[in-house]
Amino acid sequence: MPGNRHRASGGRHEMGAGPLRTHWLLLAVLVLTLTAALLVDGYTQHMFKINNDAAPHPPGASGAVPAQVSSGGPVIDSASVPARTLRPRPYRIALTFDDGPDPVWTPKILKVLRENHVHATFFVVGTQIAANPGLIRSIVADGNQVGIHTFTHPNLGAIPPWQRTVEMSEEQLAIAGAAGVTTSLLRPPYSSVNDAVDNPDWGAIRQAGRLGYLTVLTTQDSNDWHRPGIARIIDSATPGGSAGQVLLMHDGGGNRAQTVAALRTLLPRLKAHGFRVGTVSEAVGIANPMRPASTLDRWKGRALLWAVKGGDTALTFLTWAMYAAGALSVLRAAIVLWAAGRHRRKPARRGPGVSTPASIIVPAYNESAGIQAAVRSLVASDHPVEVIVVDDGSTDGTADMVEALGLPQVRVIRQRNAGKPAALNTGIAAASFDLLVMVDGDTVFEPDTVHKLVQPFADPRVGAVSGNAKVLNRRGLLGRWQHIEYVIGFNLDRRLFDLAECMPTVPGAVGAFRRDTLLRVGAVSDDTLAEDTDLTMAICRDGWRVVYEEGAVAWTEAPASLKALWRQRYRWCYGTLQAMWKHRRALVQGGPAGKLGRRGLIYLLVFQTLLPLLAPVVDIFAAYSLTFLSSTRVISVWLAFLLLQLIMGLYAFKLDEERPSPLWTLPLQQFVYRQLMYLVVFHSLFTAAAGIRLRWQSMERYGTLQIPASGQRTTEKV
Known part of the structure; x- marks a missing residue:
């Protein structure tokens, strides 16, 4: 407990310069940077969870949803007036995967697709891209397509419009930063078939259309999310007739071992039944939705990925x-x-006392x-x-x-x-x-x-x-x-x-x-x-x-x-x-x-x-x-x-x-x-x-x- 109380008029410390103030600026910058990184990490990792897309949601009112959308095809162009929809052509299956990329299961699925000379559309999540940017490049390099599945996987119908814009734009930048491309395909989390679209969902789909996106719903759900067994996944994914389908499967969000195993059997079976399996654009007959990203978007995307990675690093450091x-x-x-x-x-000290x-x-x-x-x-x-x-x-x-x-x-x-x-x-x-x-x-x-x-x-x-x-x-x-x-x-x-x-x-x-x-x-x-x-x-x-x-x-x-x-x-x-x-x-x-x-x-x-x-x-x-x-x-x-x-x-x-x-x-x-x-x-x-070097400083006295x-x-x- 040092007890310096004096000022020295000629001492070595008196003549030293006073403490610089730059270190307070440095501390403020460090704290603000760390706080910003944690806010990014908190939003991207903990505001929303990648839960079961097929989980039942309470049905809402759907009076505002146009009839041509409720009963139309799974690919929705909501920017058209009136809105129009598209269906896959007969004997065409658009194979889609949600919630990836996953470092374990996505590479295995890509391997099965290559073995069967099949392409698919991957609706990816921004936080997963930030964690596995190399997988997006592998998906695109193999000739597959990517679509956005939002950045943090929220229910778009349940969040305000400004947050929807953030979710979609940040996801687009993540794809641009990781793979150098952009996409016009969107699959809202927790969406399913057309007649399940309610008024809040339609509001989100309309906003996506104004931002230049085609919304891709599903017509056939493999139910692989529930891991019911390989045989049941294959049965659920096999069409009952000749109509074209948008097939929903998953390459992320959990253990996808059954999905990989089912896919090995499913793809040859579909081919044997006369179906051609491919991307959404191939199945529906539209232009390729992917375009090279601008240089600015690539750098903005990389900065976003670095920010998310920095948040993860900051959280690891804090932990x-x-x-x-x-x-x-x-x-x-x-x-x-x-x-x-x-x-x-x-023991007490013994011996004669000190006097x-x-x-x-x-x-x-x-x-x-x-x-x-x-x-x-x-x-x-x-x-x-x-x-x-x-x-x-x-x-x-x-x-x-x-x-x-x-x-x-x-x-x-x-x-x-x-x-x-x-x-x-x-x-x-x-x-x-x-x-x-x-x-x-x-x-x-x-x-x-x-x-x-x-x-x-x-x-x-x-x-x-x-x-x-x-x-x-x-x-x-x-x-x-x-x-x-x-x-x-x-x-x-x-x-x-x-x-x-x-x-x-x-x-x-x-x-x-x-x-x-x-x-x-x-x-x-x-x-x-x-x-x-x-x-x-x-x-x-x-x-x-x-x-x-x-x-x-x-x-x-x-x-x-x-x-x-x-x-x-x-x-x-x-x-x-x-x-x-x-x-x-x-x-x-x-x-x-x-x-x-x-x-x-x-x-x-x-x-x-x-x-x-x-x-x-x-x-x-x-x-x-x-x-x-x-x-x-x-x-x-x-x-x-x-x-x-x-x-x-x-x-x-x-x-x-x-x-x-x-x-x-x-x-x-x-x-x-x-x-x-x-x-x-x-x-x-x-x-x-x-x-x-500090000056000596005198202390206040209070007379107590x-x-x-x-x-x-x-x-x-x-």
Whole structure:
């Protein structure tokens, strides 16, 4: 939990350029592109299904359907006035296949047609073309014809006219993009014979005629969709007389093994009965309905196919991202809960207590709102201490306010503004004792905090100790959310890091160090904006143990506005990334440094960097699923995730002896706070990748600091 609070007038970060705004444009473009791809995929794959074309539909009124259409031939030219129809000639059969192309069955059907020197008309679905564009080229290359069966297979009579136009035009572009041709044949999904056409169907057929299409219905249904058996398919497909027929079969939409087997017997049988089998135009006696597509239509069609393919790819990516996010969330919960339980059961430290006096260093820049409360709480410690307040060029009278307290064990050192690391180093140099406690100027200690904080130094291997920082100003949703984050996130993680001996951060709000340890690692560096994380990692790499003392409680003032929270977390995240990069060699080192690298750094990379980046993907997928898939499943997954968070929260609050009442805000936190945090991570990563150096930023102060009464939890007071 980095604690940078200072602005440096001459530091290396002040002179850097401000963050570029292009990355927000990039993020917006990525999100909009992904959303558009998913909308295409959702519409094409989930708005309609390729169901049984022969399934019964409730009959509607048919008074508007012309008599010559109801009793006419299956090929309808609705653009003529009056509408006219055509029938196949005697002993002619137009062999048609619906709902393909299918990667399994269409090639097998094409093989049977080639073996029998027969051509057919394939009424194809646009989504199937997008998935199998090569099959359309094979169909056309073999001399067969294609007709449109709409892009997503809706009932044209049940959708508005604008959507019918989209369905037909997009299907036409798909054919042009895949095979370089256009067609004037249309078979509406769920259509059958002429006398089944009702008023809505006729409206769709008339609109198709105005767009230049001939509508092709059927006169003989093989019923192969129902898979009744090969013999029954053959019987249903065989004409009872000499009249010409438009025969309906299927090459897609399900298992077409019976269709392929029946076709092998049916074609020789029809030939033996004197029938000539061919395309619709051959059977009816009209001109070839297929024409070469224009160059523009070919490119538009290819773009459409790429868009549909992109939607499929985006959905695949989102699905795997969802699995990854879910797995990582469960894995992190399992790890931290297990570690917290182990940490809780660790044997208490034995041996003589540490009574050595400690020097408390308070770097302060414009802390007038709370510095007096902070200093009073430190002086009230039940452990012998001296307090050194280093005023880092404040302009609000911070140093004067401390001196006005007239406390004998408090020293004030004034210096020109040089940044928090410089202020801490000034305090280290001026300290009288070998045990050093560092605390921010917006933090108050309980009377026993210092004593508990220094006890782990009884172990000579311990070089630094992290205390337990708690949010003081918890009023309002933002305060409660930060309180939850501190308890669940920060403190559970510290128990894990303590157990794994890879503590990456001793927070600036409450931490203790050996002077010798600090001097060995070069004291506090200003290489990063997270000087506390940088310092802690350096200590770990030097071979020291860094432990967590949950009983050493400090109350800190958290940001009270979204703007202030953004600035704080952006600085923390960016500084942590800097520190991780600076200490990346720990990944290949041995000993304590290797534990930091292969445990701590990998944990930070996976769970505090990569996992937040998956959050927007999860949100977009959730919106997609609510729109196009099962809302029940999405809500169930979200509730399961929320339950996992609640379990972690209840356990963490129990460990920290906190009342669980703020956890009622967890559901709301998922909709606002979590999004803010992953935007922070994205912003930080882009800034780091772009090589932008940030300025130091001062924090707002709200004057809410107060010294907690001994033994009283702040949850009872705010």
